[in-house]
Amino acid sequence: MxxxxxxxxxxxxxxxxxxxxxxxxxxxxxxLLARHLKVDLALYFGLDKARETLALNISSAGPVPPxxxxxxxxxxxxxxxxxxxxxxxVVHRHQPGVLEDNAALEKLNPxxxxxxxxxxxxxxxxxxxxxxMDRGDRSFTPTERQSLQLACLMLAGALRQAIVQEExxxxxxxxxxxxxxxxxxxxxxxxxxxxxxxxxxxxxxxTARGAALHIIDAASGEPxxxxxxxxxxxxxxxxxxxxxxxxGEPPHFTGQTPDAQGRMHYCLAVPLTFKGQLQGTLAVxxxxxPDGEFASFDPENRQLLFTMAGVIVNAIENALTYQQVEDLxxxxxxxxxxxxxxxxxxxxxxxxxxxxxxLEILLQxxxxxxxxxxxxAVVFKVDEATQTLKGAKGARRPAKSNALPNAKALLLPxxxxxxxxxxxxxxxxxxxxxxxxxxxxxxxxxxxTSKEVGIPEALQEKFVAHEFFxxxxxxxxxxxxxxxxxxxxxxxxxxxxxxxxxxMLATHAALVLENAHLYxxxxxxxxxxxxxxxxxxxxDRLAALSGLASGMAHEIRNPLVSIGxxxxxxxxxxxxxxPLRGYVEVIQEEVTRLEKLLRxxxxxxxxxxxxxxxxxxxxxxxxxxxxxxxxxxxNKIQVKKEYADLPRLHCDDRQMKxxxxxxxxxxxxxxxxxxxxxxxxxxxEKPDGLYEAAAISDTGGGIPMEVLHNIFNPFFSxxxxxxxxxxxxxxxxxxxxxxxxxxxxxxxxxxTFIVTLPVAKYCLVKDVGQDAVPASALKAPKGGxx
Amino acid sequence: xxxxxxxxxxMSIRLLYSEELKEEGYEVYLAANxxxxxxIVDAVPLDLVILDIKMPEMDGIEALxxxxxxxxxxxxxxxxxxxxxxxxxxxxxSDEYLVKSSDLEDLKAxxxxxxxx
Numbered sequence: 001m002x003x004x005x006x007x008x009x010x011x012x013x014x015x016x017x018x019x020x021x022x023x024x025x026x027x028x029x030x031x032l033l034a035r036h037l038k039v040d041l042a043l044y045f046g047l048d049k050a051r052e053t054l055a056l057n058i059s060s061a062g063p064v065p066p067x068x069x070x071x072x073x074x075x076x077x078x079x080x081x082x083x084x085x086x087x088x089x090v091v092h093r094h095q096p097g098v099l100e101d102n103a104a105l106e107k108l109n110p111x112x113x114x115x116x117x118x119x120x121x122x123x124x125x126x127x128x129x130x131x132x133m134d135r136g137d138r139s140f141t142p143t144e145r146q147s148l149q150l151a152c153l154m155l156a157g158a159l160r161q162a163i164v165q166e167e168x169x170x171x172x173x174x175x176x177x178x179x180x181x182x183x184x185x186x187x188x189x190x191x192x193x194x195x196x197x198x199x200x201x202x203x204x205x206x207t208a209r210g211a212a213l214h215i216i217d218a219a220s221g222e223p224x225x226x227x228x229x230x231x232x233x234x235x236x237x238x239x240x241x242x243x244x245x246x247x248g249e250p251p252h253f254t255g256q257t258p259d260a261q262g263r264m265h266y267c268l269a270v271p272l273t274f275k276g277q278l279q280g281t282l283a284v285x286x287x288x289x290p291d292g293e294f295a296s297f298d299p300e301n302r303q304l305l306f307t308m309a310g311v312i313v314n315a316i317e318n319a320l321t322y323q324q325v326e327d328l329x330x331x332x333x334x335x336x337x338x339x340x341x342x343x344x345x346x347x348x349x350x351x352x353x354x355x356x357x358x359l360e361i362l363l364q365x366x367x368x369x370x371x372x373x374x375x376x377a378v379v380f381k382v383d384e385a386t387q388t389l390k391g392a393k394g395a396r397r398p399a400k401s402n403a404l405p406n407a408k409a410l411l412l413p414x415x416x417x418x419x420x421x422x423x424x425x426x427x428x429x430x431x432x433x434x435x436x437x438x439x440x441x442x443x444x445x446x447x448x449t450s451k452e453v454g455i456p457e458a459l460q461e462k463f464v465a466h467e468f469f470x471x472x473x474x475x476x477x478x479x480x481x482x483x484x485x486x487x488x489x490x491x492x493x494x495x496x497x498x499x500x501x502x503x504m505l506a507t508h509a510a511l512v513l514e515n516a517h518l519y520x521x522x523x524x525x526x527x528x529x530x531x532x533x534x535x536x537x538x539x540d541r542l543a544a545l546s547g548l549a550s551g552m553a554h555e556i557r558n559p560l561v562s563i564g565x566x567x568x569x570x571x572x573x574x575x576x577x578x579p580l581r582g583y584v585e586v587i588q589e590e591v592t593r594l595e596k597l598l599r600x601x602x603x604x605x606x607x608x609x610x611x612x613x614x615x616x617x618x619x620x621x622x623x624x625x626x627x628x629x630x631x632x633x634x635n636k637i638q639v640k641k642e643y644a645d646l647p648r649l650h651c652d653d654r655q656m657k658x659x660x661x662x663x664x665x666x667x668x669x670x671x672x673x674x675x676x677x678x679x680x681x682x683x684x685e686k687p688d689g690l691y692e693a694a695a696i697s698d699t700g701g702g703i704p705m706e707v708l709h710n711i712f713n714p715f716f717s718x719x720x721x722x723x724x725x726x727x728x729x730x731x732x733x734x735x736x737x738x739x740x741x742x743x744x745x746x747x748x749x750x751x752t753f754i755v756t757l758p759v760a761k762y763c764l765v766k767d768v769g770q771d772a773v774p775a776s777a778l779k780a781p782k783g784g785x786x
Numbered sequence: 787x788x789x790x791x792x793x794x795x796x797m798s799i800r801l802l803y804s805e806e807l808k809e810e811g812y813e814v815y816l817a818a819n820x821x822x823x824x825x826i827v828d829a830v831p832l833d834l835v836i837l838d839i840k841m842p843e844m845d846g847i848e849a850l851x852x853x854x855x856x857x858x859x860x861x862x863x864x865x866x867x868x869x870x871x872x873x874x875x876x877x878x879x880s881d882e883y884l885v886k887s888s889d890l891e892d893l894k895a896x897x898x899x900x901x902x903x
Contacts, residue, residue: 553867554840554867554868557867557886558796558798558799558867558886559798560888561799561802561867561886561887561888562796562798562799562801562802562888563888564887564888564889565799565802565806565888565890566798566802567888568888568889568890569802569805569806588888591888592888592889595887595888
């Protein structure tokens with residue numbers, strides 16, 4: 001008997017120390033007990049602490065099918081009672097209450113008679129209850145009971161060991177998970193990528209179907225960043241409210257919500273606590289079970305999530321710091337770049353005093369990649385007279401940037417100009433930021449989200465901008481214009497940093513542009529003064545000459561007519577053979593010459609009235625050519641004509657013919673041995689209007705340099721004949737028509753006289769029903785000093 | 787024989803014109819100013835008048851006006867040393883305006899035309 005017991009205990013120890021899995025060992029022990037005690041059935045009920053129930057885990061009859069997994073709550077039935085009392089008990093079927101209390105056990109062994117229960121526990125814990133069932137009336141000997149007690153103790157020891165092992169394993173698993181998480185999080189400092197990793201790692205570690213992370217500004221409650229992974233059931237809250245569940249437990253959130261199909265969804269969330277202003281939540285959704293079902297998250301998951309939250313907060317804080325540092329570095333770099341660009345633009349702007357050039361440089365600076373890099377820039381100027389803003393110049397950023405160094409690139413004209421000359425904005429406060437920038441002398445950052453007027457309606461078709469800067473050009477507390485820039489083409493947002501650069505540039509540009517304006521005003525005034533002085537000198541000279549000449553001419557003409565007339569009479573009566581005939585002819589010729597001189601002087605002194613009409617320049621030239629044709633033929637001069645189709649000219653035709661007559665005569669006389677007279681007419685666009693030009697070129701070898709400056713002086717002549725008044729008269733007539741005569745002298749080749757005449761520019765008096773109006777009735781417009 | 791009056795304050799011009807016109811077969815009357823010219827117009831059934839403009843006592847323009855009042859059909863030719871009034875002769879109602887020249891062919895042609903010869 002003793003040896004039997006010893007053998008049983010030996011077998012027990014063998015089973016417990018065998019290398020098979022813990023479950024297998026437990027199974028083997030239950031079988032061993034049944035065999036040793038020769039009972040029909042041995043059962044082990046394990047305690048589920050959380051649910052306070054005991055469930056059938058092992059049966060000596062073999063694996064337990066799900067429908068036989070009977071359970072007893074703590075305290076109920078023999079199983080529950082034993083667990084509570086921790087005392088062994090043997091009962092029999094016929095005893096009162098036994099059958100009723102243990103009805104569930106009927107299923108396992110319907111014909112049992114004896115029911116024995118032994119607690120499996122050590123000094124501290126109860127692990128479960130061992131049940132023996134037999135058809136016989138068994139009461140178990142004290143030895144048997146002793147063996148059973150011993151076996152139960154050994155079982156408890158084994159269970160305890162197993163639990164410790166399991167916990168150690170879990171702990172190791174958790175640590176390795178955290179290690180993995182830490183590794184994943186430390187591999188990047190890019191915030192966005194980090195957040196993605198956090199949520200995906202969290203979901204994987206917890207085996208959740210989805211995970212989400214949100215960071216908000218604690219003060220304003222505004223969401224800052226968020227990241228999601230996997231499937232997040234819409235039924236669950238996105239930003240769960242943390243609550244304290246039990247004493248000593250940190251605040252967290254657990255919740256479950258059924259969806260439309262009645263399927264339950266679970267959520268577990270823990271807070272992320274940052275230093276400073278930030279707050280966050282880390283939430284996991286729907287724990288995945290191996291069988292594909294969803295389950296709620298257990299306290300272990302929660303603990304793991306809390307631990308992970310700590311790691312995550314550190315990683316995010318690092319990433320945020322890194323990002324701040326990087327942003328700061330980038331901002332500094334941009335600032336340095338902008339300042340360099342500003343300095344270069346400012347320097348290049350000092351190279352010119354021409355407003356148009358300065359505007360070009362400014363636009364280049366605003367739009368070039370190496371400059372401030374805006375997509376588009378337009379400069380408006382204030383027109384004080386009309387109280388409007390007028391488009392001065394605009395440009396778009398060139399599609400491809402050139403590789404020139406900045407200073408050189410700035411000097412190029414903008415390749416993609418925007419025609420803005422007809423853009424106009426009234427300077428009123430209801431006209432949006434462009435007008436306001438000038439009126440209030442401050443910069444505006446307009447964005448379409450604000451409901452105020454952006455681009456005034458009149459310009460909206462020409463200039464579409466949803467977001468722009470309007471910066472005034474201010475000189476000496478006076479706004480002279482406004483710069484508008486935007487990034488409409490690329491859609492890049494406008495940042496505040498370039499606005500500062502733009503304001504600095506605007507200050508400089510305003511000053512430089514103002515200087516250019518002053519410079520050009522001074523220059524124009526100077527030019528005007530010089531011209532006036534020249535004209536006054538000339539008119540003084542001419543007035544003196546005119547008075548003298550015309551007075552003399554009249555006094556001389558009458559005696560000349562008599563002398564010449566009587567000479568002719570004498571000539572008729574003198575024989576052709578008589579020597580007197582020659583003398584008389586000399587008198588006649590000389591008188592004719594004097595009469596011609598008188599005519600020319602009178603023409604020059606201009607006391608002949610002018611009669612203006614609309615005439616065709618080509619026809620005037622052609623008519624005049626007829627008059628000199630004989631002279632041209634005599635000198636064997638070829639005439640080449642290039643006539644342009646020109647509008648009619650308002651002029652005194654007789655005087656104009658005189659001009660061309662004199663020029664043709666000069667040309668003819670310059671080519672006594674033949675040559676080519678070239679006559680070319682063309683139109684000329686000048687800043688102050690349309691001009692017609694006639695260029696008359698000869699091949700007579702040109703005018704010697706030393707006399708060139710004298711050719712328009714009255715009575716200057718290089719010829720032995722003529723009055724020397726030809727060119728002086730021509731110039732006088734042309735200047736009376738507000739035109740100019742220029743000389744293009746090529747020594748050794750020939751001279752070109754270019755007559756330019758304004759088309760109808762100064763004819764303010766309307767010709768009413770008369771084709772001729774005295775020139776004295778014509779008035780030059782204000783400032784028409786040309 | 788057609789009767790022509792020449793009015794000019796320059797004696798030499800009067801002489802030259804009368805010689806030339808007589809040679810052409812006209813009967814020539816002479817006056818030294820506008821007043822004399824008007825007297826002759828009143829006294830003689832003239833066919834044509836040649837008037838200088840600048841004359842003492844009464845100038846050619848005034849004489850022209852009065853002649854045209856008396857005898858609107860009488861052709862009057864202005865002959866002057868001044869070229870600059872040429873454009874205005876029509877407003878003065880003269881029939882012709884000639885700038886004086888030692889070559890009298892133009893004058894003779896004009897006279898001939900107005901006498902419709």
